[in-house]
């Protein structure tokens with residue numbers, strides 16, 4: 001298995017004390033072209049010693065450092081001699097563990113604040129004396145540990161920043177990783193590039209080169225199969241493996257009949273005709289539809305579709321003699337999540353578009369994107385020369401349009417939805433909004449409503465348009481699409497798609513709604 005951590009790269013480790021923002025910190029560090037790994041707060045030296053460790057960031061967390069059993073930073077952090085940045089709880093840990101003290105604050109500080117800097121420190125090089133920051137804490141540092149000096153204060157935090165210039169230990173009471181701290185990236189850059197001295201070699205181009213070499217070493221002359229869905233992750237993974245081993249790779253593309261308009265053609269065009277990858281196109285539309293007859297429950301739809309996928313994929317995969325490896329588009333958030341639940345990293349995700357394979361096929365896993373966040377997958381895709389339509393494609397759920405047809409799924413309803421959905425996509429693209437939106441699509445409700453067209457009354461389906469903005473799919477806000485754009489979509493859908501006579505716009509955020517309707 002290819003390790004998630006390319007140890008050749010200088011690495012910053014984020015120790016996760018249960019913060020909402022640990023992954024975000026890692027993403028921000030990586031934006032400085034520096035590799036960054038998120039590890040549980042109690043990661044052992046054994047886990048870390050092979051890494052080219054250049055700095056440690058202690059994350060925020062929900063605890064109070066003085067509580068019994070509150071998580072502490074392991075001893076290796078201070079023994080390793082590398083710079084340390086403590087953020088919020090992480091700063092309080094520095095104070096608590098190195099000989100200072102932390103007390104409950106008289107006023108909790110939550111939200112925007114301004115800090116005033118009173119002392120020079122390399123962490124603030126190039127930054128003004130006053131900074132807008134985002135605070136979120138109840139406790140505060142009362143006395144500094146030996147070696148530390150106060151650097152900046154805010155109205156409610158006498159010590160908003162502290163530094164030990166000798167040991168290169170820094171504490172921030174605020175969150176530099178969130179967008180509400182506008183100069184946060186500069187601060188992290190100073191820490192990563194100047195204080196830790198990371199040269200910035202973690203670039204998409206380097207990643208691609210190194211992955212190709214690693215894949216060649218891993219698979220040798222073996223044959224690899226890959227389930228290609230047309231989504232960003234599986235596409236980039238497949239192209240990377242293809243670049244490494246050419247025709248030793250066979251991709252299997254299952255048309256489940258639940259894809260959006262034009263997607264099958266696009267996948268065949270891109271990978272078969274243009275990139276000349278070995279691609280098996282399986283037309284399993286009828287098999288999937290048959291599995292969905294009379295099913296209305298969303299979770300049952302998912303299970304039926306998942307099972308059908310595994311059956312179809314396995315049947316095709318077995319035809320490829322002497323296949324030894326399975327390529328998957330597992331990405332870094334999956335790795336972190338499976339590590340935190342204690343699940344084995346080789347476990348095939350049930351949610352994954354690619355599905356699983358039976359154990360008796362004894363395939364090794366090739367997961368070239370294990371170290372990447374989604375935005376890095378896209379940058380790698382660009383470095384590989386994949387077309388924009390694939391690299392910037394909106395996420396699409398494995399169960400596809402089946403969870404966007406509310407109620408029973410039929411071929412007729414799928415056709416109606418595909419036609420309406422195509423109009424939404426075309427108009428979003430024409431308005432230049434595709435990249436700004438996280439997802440945008442149509443949903444076919446199972447409600448029929450009365451309408452009037454010309455001299456006739458109609459009785460047809462109501463369709464919903466869903467468009468959201470998001471940084472990841474955990475939270476999302478409904479997109480404030482221009483009224484003219486909504487009007488155009490509505491007119492076109494009602495006029496061009498037989499069977500639909502009403503269009504509504506979904507103005508629910510997540511939470512409390514979900515992005516999909518089912």
Ligand code: XMP
Pocket residue numbers: 302351352353395396397398399439473510513514515516517518
């Ligand atoms: P929700 O609807 O939970 O969706 O807000 C969050 C993100 O996940 C996608 N999604 C799925 N992806 N299989 C998938 O592969 C699924 O069953 C599934 N359900 C939702 C959804 O499109 C959004 O990006």
